[in-house]
Every structure is written in structure tokens, then in C-alpha cells.
Amino acid sequence: MIRIALIADVHGNLPALEAVAADISARGVSRVVNLGDHVSGPLWPRESADFLMRQPWVGIAGNHDRQVAFDDPSTHGPSDRYAFEHLSAEHLAWLAALSANVTLDDANMLLCHGIPGDDREYLLETPEHGHLRIARSTEISARLGQAAARVIACGHSHQPRLVHLPDGTTIVNPGSVGLPAYADDGAHPHVSETGSPLARYALVDVMGSDVRVTFAAVEYDHGEASRQAAANGRPDWALALRTGYATSE
Numbered sequence: 636m637i638r639i640a641l642i643a644d645v646h647g648n649l650p651a652l653e654a655v656a657a658d659i660s661a662r663g664v665s666r667v668v669n670l671g672d673h674v675s676g677p678l679w680p681r682e683s684a685d686f687l688m689r690q691p692w693v694g695i696a697g698n699h700d701r702q703v704a705f706d707d708p709s710t711h712g713p714s715d716r717y718a719f720e721h722l723s724a725e726h727l728a729w730l731a732a733l734s735a736n737v738t739l740d741d742a743n744m745l746l747c748h749g750i751p752g753d754d755r756e757y758l759l760e761t762p763e764h765g766h767l768r769i770a771r772s773t774e775i776s777a778r779l780g781q782a783a784a785r786v787i788a789c790g791h792s793h794q795p796r797l798v799h800l801p802d803g804t805t806i807v808n809p810g811s812v813g814l815p816a817y818a819d820d821g822a823h824p825h826v827s828e829t830g831s832p833l834a835r836y837a838l839v840d841v842m843g844s845d846v847r848v849t850f851a852a853v854e855y856d857h858g859e860a861s862r863q864a865a866a867n868g869r870p871d872w873a874l875a876l877r878t879g880y881a882t883s884e
Contacts (some may be wrong), residue, residue, distance in 0.1 A: 642668070643793075673687055675718045677867035678872075695736065757770070758778055811829075832876060832878045
């Protein structure tokens with residue numbers, strides 16, 4: 636049996652990351668996979684990068700990692716800007732070297748952040764009426780294109796989710812380690828909310844053709860993270876970290 640711990644969307648939340656790492660260490664995992672968006676946000680980007688760079692984990696880049704590493708800093712949004720301003724050249728080089736997609740051959744598992752061809756797009760959700768609804772299997776298959784694996788692991792939406800496609804593919808989003816809710820004001824404005832401040836990750840057990848998925852929600856001092864966000868001028872993050880909701884209504 637291969638047991639893989641999936642984490643995603645740390646977003647610089649060091650206390651949540653440390654709590655999840657400690658929980659994983661007691662689970663007898665074969666390896667840990669980090670699905671991207673490591674540092675962007677008004678929390679502890681430098682310290683989180685230091686922690687992650689010390690780990691023997693498989694990591695890929697998320698959209699925010701790519702933006703922090705490669706985009707003109709004058710175009711950064713507030714979360715990417717805060718991270719960029721607090722990272723060293725070594726941290727930025729580490730982000731820049733991360734691959735967009737990775738395949739774990741022994742587990743027949745494809746790792747991506749959003750969809751295999753675009754780290755900004757959701758794989759398992761579709762924005763609709765200001766929220767995220769679960770995508771239809773036909774939508775998911777279209778987004779995958781020619782990408783194929785027994786198990787596909789993704790992040791980006793911060794929603795813990797397990798989907799089985801008609802062709803037998805298992806798709807897992809472990810949820811977010813570091814940010815349980817957010818508001819997206821892009822082309823299709825919406826919120827992503829879990830309703831809980833807990834840190835999330837998932838375990839995937841691969842036993843031949845059998846795949847079993849277990850979701851975990853870990854307590855940590857989310858009040859500390861909320862206060863850090865507030866102190867850095869981000870009341871939106873402070874609310875999300877404290878409550879798991881993107882709005883107070």
C-alpha cells in the first residue's frame with residue numbers, strides 16, 4: 636500500500652502548516668505532496684517558505700506561486716505583493732523552479748493545482764450565482780482534456796472534495812491548509828467557504844486498483860493567524876481565518 640498525504644493552498648499560514656505536518660507525521664505516510672499556492676497572503680510567507688524548503692516533499696506550483704515568482708511586481712494583488720516583499724531571492728528561485736504538473740508513476744497519480752493546462756481554473760467546481768457549485772462530470776472531463784491517471788490530485792478552490800468519474804478516475808482536492816474561505820472578484824465573482832477555521836488535508840491510500848481517501852481537519856491557533864492578517868491590514872483574511880466564511884452576513 637502507498638499512503639500519500641495531500642496538502643494544498645498553505646498561503647503562508649505557518650501555524651496551520653506546522654499543525655498539519657505534525658498530524659501527518661503520526662499517520663504513517665509514504666510521502667507528502669504539496670499542490671501549490673505556498674506563500675501568497677498577509678501572514679508568514681518567508682517563514683512558511685523556509686519550512687517548506689526543508690521538507691522532502693513533492694511540490695508543484697500554484698497560480699499564486701507563479702505570479703509571485705514571475706509577474707511584474709507592479710501588477711501584484713495585495714496577497715502576492717505582501718509575499719513578494721517578504722521573500723528572499725532564494726525563496727523566489729525555489730518558487731520559480733516548481734513544476735506546474737507532476738506524475739507519481741508508482742501511484743498512477745497526476746498532480747495539478749487547477750486544471751492540468753491552467754492553474755487559474757477550477758477542476759471540480761464551477762462559479763455560479765456568486766458561489767462554487769460542484770462541476771458536472773462532463774465539465775470535469777472536458778477540463779482534463781487528454782490528461783489521464785488513476786488518481787488526480789488538485790487544489791485551488793480550497794474545497795475538500797472527492798469525485799469519481801464514470802471512467803474510474805478518482806479526483807481529490809484536499810482543501811486548504813491555510814485559508815478556509817475567500818472572495819474572488821474576477822470575471823465571475825464568487826466566494827469559496829468551508830464554514831470552519833480548521834486546517835485541511837487528505838490521505839490517499841493506493842492498494843493496486845483500490846483507492847481510498849480520508850479527509851482530515853486539524854485544530855490550530857487560527858486566532859493567531861486571524862490577528863496576523865488584521866495587523867497586516869487584511870480584515871477580509873482575518874474574518875476568513877477566524878470563521879471559515881468570506882462574509883459576515
